[in-house]
Amino acid sequence: MSTAPRQTPEGGRRPVTLPRLAEMKRNGEPIVMVTAYDFPSAKVAEEAGVDVVLVGDTAAMVVLGYDATTPVGMDEMVTMAAAVRRGLKTPLLIGDMPFGSYERSNEHAIDNAQRFIREASCAAVKLERGGASVERARAIIRSGIPVMGHVGLTPQTVNALGGFKTQGKTAASAARVAEEALALQAAGCFAIVFEAVPAAITEALVPKLEVPAIGIGAGPATDGQVLVFHDLLGIHRGHIPKFVKRYAEIGDGMVAGVRAYADDVRAGRFPDAEHAYSVEPDELAAFKRYLDEESLASVPAWDW
């Protein structure tokens, strides 16, 4: 099967589609995925040429300041996804179903998945875990919305897992990861995220999968990698997992920039003439005469 060329006739990138991701897996082309939560991070992902953007529920931690992913809700996720959509043209956009948005029933899951499509023009949604989530994934896919699965460390159920722990370190635990991944694939998921799984387990498992496996802390054998925007750029200042590689220290740059601004304001160096608007001298003189008028001096200040 041939897929569309990767460039438009004008030399721009063609939007990334599900068939293109399948083609990348077949060709052994690594899939690059990153999270984004707002317009500027989406613009960065677009310009950097990534393939897939996830509006992840990690927003709860790196954007909203919670210590878990569970507090973020559908309204916040859809608002963020719509902002990301406005900054993206090329990467495939995926909305992450937050905790509580899909567990209750297939109908509830479909309603919420549809919000990502209708209100934010996402191409697909992601949900966590095997088990009951497999049925939800199947129902959403049958309703016409592509679904990405997520196995291994699933932060929404971190309490049930006993903490933010690597999954698949024993044969039994690795078998559970494998069973969940295969069940999600059988349900129709177009790709599966593997989080915090030993590299050798992923290496053994990925050849058994027909759909792309995207790793985060799952070693190099997956078909692609995903990292959280704020982690990889050094914007997130709190704890970062072992699997995060920092590609920049933007957070330090941001603090240095705001500190320099504060110093300039306090020292009277900002704003200077270069950053101020000018006015014609005769207009200024007229305005000063107006200010000196007796009547203006008698206007009382607002009484709070």
Ligand code: KIV
């Ligand atoms: O919410 C998120 O950012 C994620 C990625 C870590 C895969 O699920």
